[in-house]
Amino acid sequence: MPLSQLLADEIRALRGDAARLDGCSERERIARLADRAARSALPVLIEGEPGSGARALARAIHDCGERKERPFLRLPAGEAPVQSERPTGVSGLLKEAIGGTLFIQDVECLGGEGQNDLLDCLYRQDAGRAHRRPDVRIIASGSDLAGSVREGRFREDLFYRLQALPITLRPLRAQRDAIPEWAQLFIGRFAADEGKKIRGLSADAAALLARYDWPGNLRQLENALYRAVIMAEGPFLTSTEFPQVASHLRGIRIDIPPVPVLRASSSTRPAPAPESEHVARRDPHALSLINDAGEMVTLADLEARAIRFALAHYQGRMSAISRHLGIGRSTLYRKLKELGLDDEAA
């Protein structure tokens, strides 16, 4: 099931529940705020570090609101515009998104003209001139909009208009207690995709993940768990399945076996007893050719896993994915659609 649908289900499940925000888990807090946003037409500003889930949340808010059957358009303001016959700027997209939602990602990267167009749209919505009011719901995301205002790169009046409904996504390092819950969610999802029976994290893996700072937030945790699920052979993920995380943390060592030395046949000396149990290091990027039943996996399965991996590895950048997988963009889009991943790539 695509992530935004999963999130939308979570948001709907909480609907009607007395809306208390204190004392609930981070996932629940976000879902409740998103529910409020979905039931309003006011602009939403989602603030969080990269990889915190702003894009997934924006889509889920749209899907839970009354505009869900109308267009959801995304303007990645931090990326160079692609050559396209369709509009790529604020004013053009506002016309295309009529009746629906325009999600402006990394809004602090909007240039002066884009900021003016957006402010004009919000001003006309505010002014309530029904006949001229652009019927587009605005959701914006950013990581430090107040800082951009202070530095004079972002209009202050636009900032205040955008944050009618603010939602702050906390970095993972500020919600360490919630890391096992997030991890369990990803494990369940990837284990099901890979047809593996993995029940969760071992205690040492949970401790390892909780100590790490996760600068890439949910996206990085998700990628680490995806690789771990692929590598895992037992019912629990252990710290050896997270070599990159372990190598970033001082004090935790994963033993890497030495290159085996052939003993001279004339030697009668017994091999020295190992001083510590070594854990074989496996390539964290390796895809297993054998399934849990000991049989070879199909080529279709391998292809699907390679595409999923590329999607995570290149963080959804389609041109990089198609270039490195050696397939055209249209073939890539077709395959993503067949795998039900087109929503995650959108």
Ligand SMILES: Nc1ncnc2c1ncn2[C@@H]1O[C@H](COP(=O)(O)OP(=O)(O)OP(=O)(O)O)[C@@H](O)[C@H]1O
């Ligand atoms: N609530 C959630 N539950 C499960 N997974 C999530 C959730 N939110 C985000 N993710 C996962 O985290 C990753 C990052 O999410 P998303 O792309 O929405 O972040 P972002 O803040 O928009 O990132 P960026 O600004 O860097 O593009 C995605 O791959 C997504 O699958």
